[in-house]
Structure formats: structure tokens, C-alpha cells
Amino acid sequence: MMSYTHDNFPEKVAQMPASPREKLNLLGLDRAGLEAFFSDLGERPYRARQILQWVHQRGVTSYEPMTDLARKLRQRLAEITMIQPPTVLKEQVSADGTVKWLLAVAGGNAVETVFIPEPRRGTLCISSQVGCMLNCTFCSTATQGFNRNLTCAEIIGQVWLATQALASGRFGDRRITNVVLMGMGEPLLNLNNVAPALALLRDDLAYGLAAKRVTVSTAGVVPGIDQLRECEEIALAVSLHAPNDELRSRLVPLNRKYPLAELMAACRRFVDHDRRLRSITFEYTMIDGVNDDPRLARDLLKLLSGLPCKLNLIPFNPFPGTPFRTSPMERILAFQEVTRSAGLITTIRKTRGEDIDAACGQLVGKLMSPSQRRLMVQQQLARQAVAV
Template sequence: MSAHAHAFAPPAAGPDGLTDLVGLSLAELTEAVLALGEPRFRATQLWHWIYHRGATDFAAMTTLSKGFRAKLAERFLVGRPQVSTHQLSSDGTRKWLLRFADGNEAECVFIPEEDRGTLCVSSQVGCTLTCRFCHTGTQRLVRNLSPAEIVGQILLARDTLGEWPSPKEGRLLTNIVMMGMGEPLYNYENVAAALRLVTDPNGISLSKRRITLSTAGVVPAMRRCGEELGVNLAVSLHATNDAVRDEIVPLNRKYPIAELLQACRDYPGVHNARRITFEYVMLKDVNDSDAEAHALADLLADIPAKINLIPFNPWPGSPYLCSEPERIERFSDILFERGFSAPVRRPRGRDIQAACGQLKSASERKRKSEREAAPAA
């Protein structure tokens, strides 16, 4: 386990000292079941209730004996994060501010589209990185999220969408992107454990091809991610030269563009049918010129790549402005002419502060003003 996974560890037990079964692997769940004096197959039944049927109450797990259910209720729980705020946008986007057992908060966003429904999941409270255009980057890293807290976001979204038992067809939540608060590759072990639960065929059973992990470029962990998890990779690139990227994505000073792109070329399983997505936020007069569009095409010429152009979503105190719509379209046209798929991402949920980090900051400001307004004891 990496130093990052050990640091900022989440609480080990839930309320009343009960252990949360969410986040345990099947092997760990089996161990817990055997310790209660129950046969091994009970773990598979329990797994099915938690991840296929979405049950949170042991009393509802009717294929388990009453005695076993009573023993489970004495020692364990099947948890969900507490919802601090749940907002529904006029465009159907949902955003949750979730509070965990220790009072820390992170965000989760569901974005419905015609052909898919994507859940954007957080991996840390705050963020390890300080990308200057990202609102989460202004929030200090508090700690990593545990497998239970990562998977809990997905379970809670499915609770809200009414997707239990786990449907094979016609799902509303079809895709997961690890693009919420935090750098997933600086919490690799916990993220990996969570994604293994999500892709297990006997549980939530999402295809690895429907899961995308986004990184700002933690080069040493990228190959491991491809080899062990086999999920799609998205890279937050946002610049075509080290001078600009050093400024807006400070991690670039440790892993410059040349190293990052070599890691992309070496990413296991990447080919023309399974491309790497490069995220490129459009910042006015920073990275949006015709010359930079051509430079981006040159950089990615030998990498199976798709480019997502993201209109910058301004937040209070941001040092940047969004590029003009005509400039973004021109940038996209150049990339299409150069042979790349370069769609412009349609901004979603602006009326509910759906840009990552905005809702949490609003919550923190509210709590701070309430504390300051409270009379002294």
C-alpha cells in the first residue's frame, strides 16, 4: 500500500462502532462470515443483497436465516454517505454533497444524456493537486476516501434513481467517471478496490469499458492502472507546452508533458478502438489559439486519442475566463480537420453549481458564517 493510501486514512468504524460491509472484497466478506460461525456460501448471498439488490437493512435479506441476520445487525451495517445537499438541475443533472462519518464532505454528480447516464465520483476530500483552473484545487487535501466511501457514492445514486435490483438492460446509470474531487491515482489502492466491486459480475456488474479514470498525470501509477484495472483512461492535459502546463497544472513540474505522453503511448490496451481521452479546458487567451490547436494535434499524432474540449465553468475568485464560443468552435474545427474527434462538452448543471468543488465550498462558507453568527457560550 502506498504512502498516499496510508496518509489521511478514513475512520475504520461507522456509528456505534459497527463495521461497514460496503467496500469489503468478497474474500474479506467471507472472512467476516466465517468468524460468525456461518458457512462460506452465506458471504455470496450477502454480497448479492448488498450489490445486486441494494439492501441496507439486514431484516430485508430474507434468504439469510434470522439468527444470522441478528448476528450481522449486532456487529455490522450496510452504509451510505449522509446527504448534506441534493440538488436537481433544470437539465436533469443531479448533484449531491455527501457527508461521511467523520463530518468531512465530498461531491458526486449524475449527468443524464440521451444514450447514457454518467456518475462523476470523488476519490478524496479536497485534492492532492492545485490545478489553478479547478475549484477543488483551492481546497486543501483532508484525506483519501475509503473503498466504502467511493462505492457508497454509486450505491446512493442508484438508490435515488431506483435502480435496484441491478438491471441488466435499460439502466439509467450506465457509466462511471473517476473525475470528481481528488486525484484518483494518489489514492490508488482504495480506488482500485472500489472499482473491482463495481465491475464484479455478481454485483453492480458494470463493464470496465464503461468506467473512466481521470488523472492529471501521475505517471508512475498509470501503467499499473491499465494492467490491474483495465479501465479507460482520461488525462487532464489542458496545455501544449510545459511553460503553460507548469502554471495551470503544477503536477507537470514533476511529470512534464513528454513523460506523460510516453506513459499514454505505453498504457496497456490502448488502440484505435479504445482511445485515451484528453481533457482540455478552454481558457481565454491562455491555451485557446489556433497555434495551440495545431500544437495539440502534433503532440497527439501517434496516440489513439479523443479530445474533450471543456468550456471553462467560472467560479468565484477564479483567475481565468472561458474562451469565447466562436474561439472554442474554431479550436475544435482545427482538431477535426487534423483527424481528431474533438467535441465540445456541453456545460451541465450550472444552475446547481455542478462544477467540481463549488457545492462543497458553498457549504463550508455557510457553516463558517453560522459559526461566526452563533453567540459565544
């Protein structure tokens, strides 16, 4: 698929090849990208606003219904562009209402997207890469290795698909109120594609989510945290998992490159950029006998001292082949008691979708080897071609 973002245009749109394989996917252009695209076409910038609403708010994937665009423009757009969301390979619905989609993306790959309904909100967890290269030792996705970055169209396409699926009413009266980039991959290692996706999530003409309802989660890519300060106003979550370098380097090997002192300094810079709005959520996976000692909770308090933040304790979600076990709940509660009684807001994440392997990376990893995955994607795409 052609990579075409607002800072990477071909010289002239008119020279773009019309082969379907190389059509530009407008799903992946944010407002700035669309405005530049239409400017290259000799069209007025307001066309960008029209396309954003048609595609992201009305869920349209062909140009025919866009009757506020001239017929000639619609024909031209159909020749050189497409609106192509990812294809659903599998959909699973948990007894607790959690929905998980396995999606085919270009190159015979698959990624996961999970919708988690709660009484007053609906959170969509999306992926930013196929696999992940960071190799955290407690993570199912890490066992699959890294394949490639997702394009912006593939990232925002997950939100598009879930929005359409929920609008169908098949899952009751549900909608997306929050989006978290906590699925497969490290979003800050794919910021070129993640940044326009964040812009679309925040844009009132696309998904219109408030800053605090869009969260980027990182394992601690320090330069990425600094770059993120200059992007859209969004919330930041940092996967911490340990309060000292020795233990953290064992759990999150990236810590050897960006140790805690550097990571915490980047977190302070992020918060200082706009103290009125910003606080950071630190994620801490609770692994039995590894990082759940209450003494580590006290070390954590020292590490986070003075930083506007909250702590989210996540019971480890086991997967086949892992040597780790989930901390018993009484140990999680004891850890929480230490941090909470010192004034740090500390939540315990509820485990959701256990019956459908909803933990990040589990479905892809458990159901399929890479060759099975490729075969399943090819079959699905062949079925689509027949249907067309």
C-alpha cells in the same frame, strides 16, 4: 471508521470490536474482500455473492431481509458489521435534469456527486477524496485544499445512493449507465480505495458496468497510471489542458513532478497493455487567452500523434475568485477545427447544471466554509440519531 480491505485484515474477525463506531462497513468490500471476510468467519465464499446482490443490487442496508442467510449469521453480521452509505446533506436538481448531491462523510466532511442525464445514457460523476492536493489553478476544488482520502465505502456509497435515488422514480425513468471518477480529488492518489470500488463497479453481482463505461480521470499521476494497468479493465481520461511543459506546469502544478514526456510514455504503456480495448480521452479545459490559441491545437496534435485517443474540449466553468474566463465558443470551435480536420476525434463538452453549480467542487466551496460544513454534517447526523 475502521479501514478494512481485502489486503488488510485483522488477524481474526472474531476479535473485532463490536462497538458501532468500529463496525466494519461491508458496503466497501469488493468480492475478493467479502470472500476473505467470510472465510475468516468460517463461512463459505458464496456468502460474498449473496451480500453483494443484497447490498448493491437490491439496496438493502440491514441484515433482517437477507433471509437466504441463516439467522445466526445475520445476528453475527449485525454485531460486527454495518452497511452504511453516506448521508445526503443537500440535493439540487437543475432545469436540465442534472442532479447534484452534497454528501456527508466521516470526520465532518462533505463531498459532491453529480448525475448527468442524456438522451441515451446517464453519467454519474463521483469523488475520490475530500478536497484535492494537486492545486490545479483553474479548479474550484483546489481552493478548498486537501482533507483526506475517501474510503472505498464512501466512494462506492456515492454510486449506491444515486442508484437508490434514481430507482425511486423521482427523476423520471433514469438509471446510471456510466460512472466517471472526475469529481473531487485525484483518484490515482487514492488507489487503495479506488481499486476495490472499480472492482465493484465492474462486478456483475454489484453494478456490472462494461469496461468502457467506467472512467478514471487523472491529472497525470504517472506511477498510478502504471498501477491502473493491473487493476480492472476500465477507461482512462487524462486532464491535459496544455501541449507544452511551460504552460501545463502553470495550470497543473503536478506537471513539474511528472512532465509531459513521462506522462505520454505512461499513456502509451497503458494503451499498449491491451491495444484492442484501450484508447485514452484527453481532457482540455478551454480558458480564454490562456490555452485556446489554434497554434496550441497544432502542438497538441504532435504530442498525441500515434496514440489511440480522443480529445474532449471543456469550456472553463468559472467560480468565485478565479482570474480565468471561459473561451468564447467561436475560439473553441476554431480549436476543434484544427484537431478534427487532422483526424483526431474532438468533442466539446456541453455545460450542464449551471444553475446548480454542478462544476466539480463548486457546491461545497460556494455554500460553505470548512466550519459551516462541519456544523451541517453534525446537525444532519444528530437528526439521524434522533430518527433511529
